[in-house]
Amino acid sequence: MKLPIVAYGDPVLKKVCGPIDEAYPDLQQLIINMFDTMNNASGVGLAAPQVGLPIRLFIVDTGSDDKARYKKVFINAEILEETGELWAFNEGCLSIPDVREDVMRKPNVTIRYYDEKWELQEETVSGMPARVIQHEYDHIQGTLFTDKLGLLRKRMLQSKLDNISKGNISTDYKMRFPNQRKKR
Structure with a gap:
């Protein structure tokens, strides 16, 4: 099932997410739904806060x-x-469609996590997969890539970001907008 993606401006995107355990309800179905949602939107990563869930x-x-x-x-x-x-x-x-910016990141990341079978993993990843991991990890830490931009650049983007939060944007995937006015 494709889930709506939460747009810029929703408070869930700024929350530091909490850990979950093996008893988290319907976790395997959530993972399947997240892959469906990400693939439908032509993404390479997706974090739970982007579908409205403040979990790690x-x-x-x-x-x-x-x-x-x-x-x-x-x-x-x-x-x-x-x-x-x-x-x-x-x-x-x-969560921030039609906005792309240069972000500085280190090329190698060592990460510890549980996989979908609840097996503890630790690995070092390089290149593009490392960048995607860092971007998605930022999401569960309540950080967006726009938070890493300089003040002037962010100021220049503000009206575009405001329009995204109001739903004044068109996407090929379903979104949930925090500041969208109800149509009468």
Whole structure:
């Protein structure tokens, strides 16, 4: 089932999310729904707050090339280390459609998390998968990629961000807008 994606301005996107346990209701179905939602929106990652849930869960799927594909579920993730020289990459976000900006991140990340089978994992990831992990991890920490922009750049984007929160944008996927006026 495709879930509505929460738009910029919704308070759930600014919350530090709480951990969950194996008894979280319908977790496997939620994971399936999140993959359906992300794929329908042509995304490479999706965090639970983006579907309105303030829990420490996110998914990553970098594409269809089986050799280079990185597809994982991250539950209660904790980034242990980020290493390497900062590099800029033009990022976007399903919760902030039609806004793309260069964000500086380190190219390597070591992360500890539970997978969908509740097995504890720890791995070091590099390159694009590391960037997607960092972006989605930021979501469960209540941080958006626009928070990493300079003050002037963010000020220049503010009217576009305001329009997104009001629903004055068109997307190919279902969204929930925090400041949308009800149509009479």
